[in-house]
Amino acid sequence: MAVRKPPITTREYWAPGHAACAGCGCAIVMRLATKAFSEAMEEKYGDPDAFAIAHATGCMEVVSAVFPYTAWKAPWIHVAFENAAAAASGVEAAWKKLGYKGKILAFAGDGGTADIGLQALSGMLERRHNVVYIMYDNEAYMNTGIQRSSSTPYGAWTTTSPPGKYSIGEDKPKKWVALIAAAHMVPYVATASIADPYDFYRKVKKAAKVDGPAFIQVQGTCVPGWRVPPEKSVEVARLAIETGVWPLFEIENGDFRNIKFQRFPKDGKFKKPIEEYLKLQGRFKHLLKNPEAIQQLKEQIKEMWKVLGKEVELP
Amino acid sequence: MVKKVVSGNYAAAYAAKHARVEVVAAYPITPQTSIIEKIAEFIANGESDIQYVPVESEHSAMAACIGASATGARAFTATSAQGLALMHEMLHWASGARLPIVMVDVNRAMAPPWSVWDDQTDSLAQRDTGWMQFYAENNQEVYDGVLMAFKVAEHKDVQLPAMIIESAFILSHTYAIVDMPPQEEIDEFLPPRKPLYTLTDFDNPIAVGALATPADYYEFRYKIAKAMEKAKEVIKEVGKEFGERFGRDYSQMIELYKTEDADIVFMGMGSLMGTVKEAVDVLRREGYKVGAAKVRWFRPFPSEELYELAKNVQGIAVLDRNFSFGQEGILFNEAKGVLYNTDAKPIMKDYIVGIGGRDFTVEDVKKIANDMLKIVESGKLDEEVDWFHLKR
Numbered sequence: 001m002a003v004r005k006p007p008i009t010t011r012e013y014w015a016p017g018h019a020a021c022a023g024c025g026c027a028i029v030m031r032l033a034t035k036a037f038s039e040a041m042e043e044k045y046g047d048p049d050a051f052a053i054a055h056a057t058g059c060m061e062v063v064s065a066v067f068p069y070t071a072w073k074a075p076w077i078h079v080a081f082e083n084a085a086a087a088a089s090g091v092e093a094a095w096k097k098l099g100y101k102g103k104i105l106a107f108a109g110d111g112g113t114a115d116i117g118l119q120a121l122s123g124m125l126e127r128r129h130n131v132v133y134i135m136y137d138n139e140a141y142m143n144t145g146i147q148r149s150s151s152t153p154y155g156a157w158t159t160t161s162p163p164g165k166y167s168i169g170e171d172k173p174k175k176w177v178a179l180i181a182a183a184h185m186v187p188y189v190a191t192a193s194i195a196d197p198y199d200f201y202r203k204v205k206k207a208a209k210v211d212g213p214a215f216i217q218v219q220g221t222c223v224p225g226w227r228v229p230p231e232k233s234v235e236v237a238r239l240a241i242e243t244g245v246w247p248l249f250e251i252e253n254g255d256f257r258n259i260k261f262q263r264f265p266k267d268g269k270f271k272k273p274i275e276e277y278l279k280l281q282g283r284f285k286h287l288l289k290n291p292e293a294i295q296q297l298k299e300q301i302k303e304m305w306k307v308l309g310k311e312v313e314l315p
Numbered sequence: 316m317v318k319k320v321v322s323g324n325y326a327a328a329y330a331a332k333h334a335r336v337e338v339v340a341a342y343p344i345t346p347q348t349s350i351i352e353k354i355a356e357f358i359a360n361g362e363s364d365i366q367y368v369p370v371e372s373e374h375s376a377m378a379a380c381i382g383a384s385a386t387g388a389r390a391f392t393a394t395s396a397q398g399l400a401l402m403h404e405m406l407h408w409a410s411g412a413r414l415p416i417v418m419v420d421v422n423r424a425m426a427p428p429w430s431v432w433d434d435q436t437d438s439l440a441q442r443d444t445g446w447m448q449f450y451a452e453n454n455q456e457v458y459d460g461v462l463m464a465f466k467v468a469e470h471k472d473v474q475l476p477a478m479i480i481e482s483a484f485i486l487s488h489t490y491a492i493v494d495m496p497p498q499e500e501i502d503e504f505l506p507p508r509k510p511l512y513t514l515t516d517f518d519n520p521i522a523v524g525a526l527a528t529p530a531d532y533y534e535f536r537y538k539i540a541k542a543m544e545k546a547k548e549v550i551k552e553v554g555k556e557f558g559e560r561f562g563r564d565y566s567q568m569i570e571l572y573k574t575e576d577a578d579i580v581f582m583g584m585g586s587l588m589g590t591v592k593e594a595v596d597v598l599r600r601e602g603y604k605v606g607a608a609k610v611r612w613f614r615p616f617p618s619e620e621l622y623e624l625a626k627n628v629q630g631i632a633v634l635d636r637n638f639s640f641g642q643e644g645i646l647f648n649e650a651k652g653v654l655y656n657t658d659a660k661p662i663m664k665d666y667i668v669g670i671g672g673r674d675f676t677v678e679d680v681k682k683i684a685n686d687m688l689k690i691v692e693s694g695k696l697d698e699e700v701d702w703f704h705l706k707r
């Protein structure tokens with residue numbers, strides 16, 4: 001009898017024993033991304049191990065490598081916070097020069113990508129390095145204790161955007177780095193979510209197989225940062241998709257006119273109200289008492305969809 | 316006076332608020348974060364109307380402070396280790412433009428290996444950037460230091476930025492009582508800034524950051540050197556005034572503790588000097604003639620005060636929570652240099668302690684005292700630099 005190939009490889013590159021919180025959505029990103037990457041390397045080069053990882057400072061870096069241990073079963077380098085893309089560029093240049101086959105994988109959080117690392121990312125994309133850059137987006141600086149980033153959504157509580165008499169919480173709309181990356185007209189840009197692991201897996205494989213740079217922005221829950229119970233980690237990410245808060249799309253070669261969407265309602269009408277997404281999370285608790293702010297957030301989400309070429313309705 | 320039980324970081328945040336800082340541009344980094352979180356909280360609940368710029372990196376934090384300060388505002392930031400290193404270029408821009416920015420640096424070890432614990436190398440590596448540096452022993456000194464730093468930095472003859480330095484966790488996250496004077500009294504001590512030049516002077520528009528050829532650059536540097544010299548006087552004046560107003564005297568750049576009749580003096584900076592003072596008490600009870608010299612201001616360096624101290628002691632044990640690779644502990648190196656052309660020649664030994672947050676205890680000070688006594692008695696220095704805690 002033939003043995004069916006599992007849809008997701010059983011090889012592991014992200015070992016148990018790392019120190020991420022129970023329910024950490026970003027740990028799921030690490031595990032799935034490396035699995036998908038290795039499968040792509042196997043299919044493309046015949047060697048599942050043909051890659052190295054460059055990692056920015058942040059939660060996933062800190063929880064995975066405390067001397068004398070490492071959770072990584074692949075070669076891994078952490079250089080600093082602001083430059084995963086630059087470090088990956090160097091690894092890739094040497095990789096090529098020294099005659100290795102395969103591709104480089106870079107990981108950074110939203111802070112390490114949207115803020116302090118944006119310049120390095122732009123350089124890496126523009127120079128067309130053969131790197132897949134995965135931005136795991138937990139929507140704040142979690143490692144340093146939940147400060148806002150430019151990827152923090154409107155209205156969210158963080159320690160540097162506390163709601164109060166004179167503050168609604170974060171008061172700027174979320175920055176979508178995937179769109180900035182796509183403007184570099186690189187071969188492949190996508191967004192993804194831990195709530196759709198097969199979609200994420202497919203996208204990482206696709207990114208890994210293109211020649212040249214690719215960028216994936218994947219939403220990953222942070223249990224203490226979003227103030228959600230660990231067992232709701234995936235559920236809350238699923239609601240982000242179902243309420244229209246988190247778009248799933250792919251943009252190839254900067255072709256904004258032919259964006260591919262996943263899980264997008266055919267009629268453009270999202271069935272679940274964003275309140276369902278918000279109310280599961282302590283970071284939005286104060287917002288539920290503020291219908292104007294929720295309306296504002298809805299408008300911003302519609303604007304974001306408009307940039308993607310879609311008119312949507314939010315209940 | 317209001318007495319509050321606060322962490323070193325909250326002391327810094329309160330001091331910034333009480334100094335009526337106008338612009339804060341900052342970026343989070345452990346263990347500095349609670350400083351800027353507290354400031355964000357002040358703003359959110361209406362306690363303060365500081366303009367807070369949540370920049371996207373430390374390089375931008377300092378650049379924004381430079382912009383704000385050049386515009387005439389009182390600007391403040393805080394950082395630590397990696398963040399301070401990323402600011403490095405901008406530190407030169409701040410001092411070169413003669414802007415009285417005040418920053419709190421939470422001393423933390425530089426990576427790699429990654430570490431978040433106490434170590435002075437981050438700030439000492441910035442010693443040549445033209446910033447004044449004050450090392451706080453406790454939370455009260457963090458608070459007082461920020462208030463004094465603005466007054467010194469903004470003095471018309473100084474016009475240089477200043478760094479107030481506190482230890483990771485040992486101060487930043489440890490709660491202690493801090494005396495905070497009433498706002499009116501602080502306002503009297505620290506009136507609004509009177510900038511000499513601003514970007515808002517439309518009749519005489521200024522150009523900041525122009526090019527200077529070899530015919531002029533040299534004099535620009537000389538002026539900074541002179542301002543740093545002058546800062547010593549200003550620091551003493553301001554420290555004295557602070558003492559008269561608020562009861563805590565800072566007129567000495569080196570705080571001396573039981574050194575009058577001491578044969579051996581422990582010299583160091585920052586929170587570890589609290590441990591040393593306690594050890595001095597213990598050792599004194601046991602009959603040792605020892606004292607402590609806490610270097611408060613490292614830039615400008617208190618050379619004259621060091622000479623006065625060194626004249627009368629047989630041995631100085633320098634406690635360096637830092638290291639300059641290829642040389643020795645940084646305080647040791649500087650102190651030796653100061654004494655070279657003088658007649659004060661105590662035996663000096665450098666003890667590398669507490670790096671990367673390694674515990675440094677009263678017991679350790681005792682060991683050092685005994686080691687130093689042996690050296691002084693025999694007149695023989697076994698080695699100049701002692702990696703004191705090394706696992707052997």
Ligand SMILES: Cc1ncc(C[n+]2csc(CCOP(=O)(O)OP(=O)(O)O)c2C)c(N)n1
Nearest residue numbers: 058059081109110111112141142143344397
């Ligand atoms: C130059 C520099 N500035 C600040 C820091 C402190 N720091 C380390 S991780 C981090 C936040 C990381 O946020 P993000 O990239 O979103 O990753 P997360 O921790 O949320 O996974 C910060 C501010 C640093 N390490 N280096």
Ligand code: SF4
Nearest residue numbers: 020021024059222223
């Ligand atoms: S703080 Fe958040 S991102 Fe970091 S390990 Fe915990 S759940 Fe994951």
Ligand SMILES: [Mg+2]
Nearest residue numbers: 109110140142
């Ligand atoms: Mg993050």
